[in-house]
Amino acid sequence: MSDNNPARTRIQRRNRKAILEAALEVFSAQGFRGATLDQIAAEAGLSKPNLLYYFASKEAIHAELLDGLLDTWLAPLRELNPDGTPQDEILGYVRRKLEMSRAMPRESRLFANEMLQGAPRLTEVLPKLKALVDEKAEIIRDWTRAGKLAPVDPHHLIFAIWALTQHYADFEVQVTAVLGPGHDPYDEAGAFLDMLFTRLLRI
Amino acid sequence: MSDNNPARTRIQRRNRKAILEAALEVFSAQGFRGATLDQIAAEAGLSKPNLLYYFASKEAIHAELLDGLLDTWLAPLRELNPDGTPQDEILGYVRRKLEMSRAMPRESRLFANEMLQGAPRLTEVLPKLKALVDEKAEIIRDWTRAGKLAPVDPHHLIFAIWALTQHYADFEVQVTAVLGPGHDPYDEAGAFLDMLFTRLLRI
DNA sequence: GTCTATATCCCGATAGAC
DNA sequence: GTCTATCGGGATATAGAC
DSSP: OOOOOTTSOHHHHHHHHHHHHHHHHHHHHHHHHHOOHHHHHHHHTSOHHHHHHHSSOHHHHHHHHHHHHHHHHHHHHHTOOTTSOHHHHHHHHHHHHHHHHHHOHHHHHHHHHHHHTTOTTTGGGHHHHHHHHHHHHHHHHHHHHTTSSOOOOHHHHHHHHHHHHHHHHHTHHHHHHHHOSSOOHHHHHHHHHHHHHHHHHOO | OOOOOTTSOHHHHHHHHHHHHHHHHHHHHHHHHHOOHHHHHHHHTSOHHHHHHHSSOHHHHHHHHHHHHHHHHHHHHHTOOTTSOHHHHHHHHHHHHHHHHHHOHHHHHHHHHHHHTTOTTTGGGHHHHHHHHHHHHHHHHHHHHTTSSOOOOHHHHHHHHHHHHHHHHHTHHHHHHHHOSSOOHHHHHHHHHHHHHHHHHOO
């Protein structure tokens, strides 16, 4: 969540930004309970009380991180264009989502941490997520009905795209350990997923 | 990890089992730091000091849970038979792995929690995992070389199977929220994944 | 083996000087 | 705005009676 509040000074904006950056680093790696304000403060280069001068509580920092996350996370899906070429639209979505995993692995892990724990701080936004997925699933269903895509369950297709792209961020240690040195996981995944979804969806 | 130590009484075995069951419930839902001994003791129906009579520490309980987990988790992959029919072998692996997610979602989430945090308590076993995956990847590579499977990167094929099957356990709240009532996610996933891997691998 | 009581430490949050 | 010092709650682990 960006902070353009003009009532804040440059220093305030800079410190808030540093805190959120540090909090993302720590929360995504340790989970909410696993993270401590000491770690976040150290990472941000501030003292713990100073950190609490900018945010009311640990919970408030975490909430602000989560606040914009779902929208960011769903942006690539929103771009799915009903008037585009079906194959290209799906493949484009896969590529955007994989790029997002590469560019924002910490956000991916923050999100995964929440989901693993039953999404206690995201329950009220899950209906919004369902609405968007249902809308896009309907588009995909129309494409398959029109014979432009091989028949496929649209909801599980979307789950597959999520699972396959987020896996590279969320299970990064495992991927790295298994591939060994000398690999770019995301480059390889890009080629692999292109092929996978092409074969899955072609008529 | 089963406990057949004959030096232990029936009561001891029963209590240890109850503690590990309770700990699996709590650790998988809350992560290591998020879980408390109070929660585990309550879930197991024991007092907290009594719980620590059976296990030296919180860490020890967690370690014992993780101890057998990787082997259990990799068992379906171990069964991949180089002398079987390639398509059937892969599809069989996918089905076993999905069944495992259905039957053991808490173990899946315990594992995911560890991976998300960089696998601090599993780093020394990751090389073992790599060795098994490399061995099975070689089998798959032979199959594609022999023209029995469509060409595919074997490592990323295995990642895809992990990601697609574990997703239904690890992101269960999201899957349930998006599908809405009246769905059996695992039944639907079974059909979807059968189709996906059939289309991906057929010559 | 199981309990109550408690030691000890850590963490989130606040007080108050500067 | 930032700091040092500290409060108060909660968590792991232990002591010791039964």
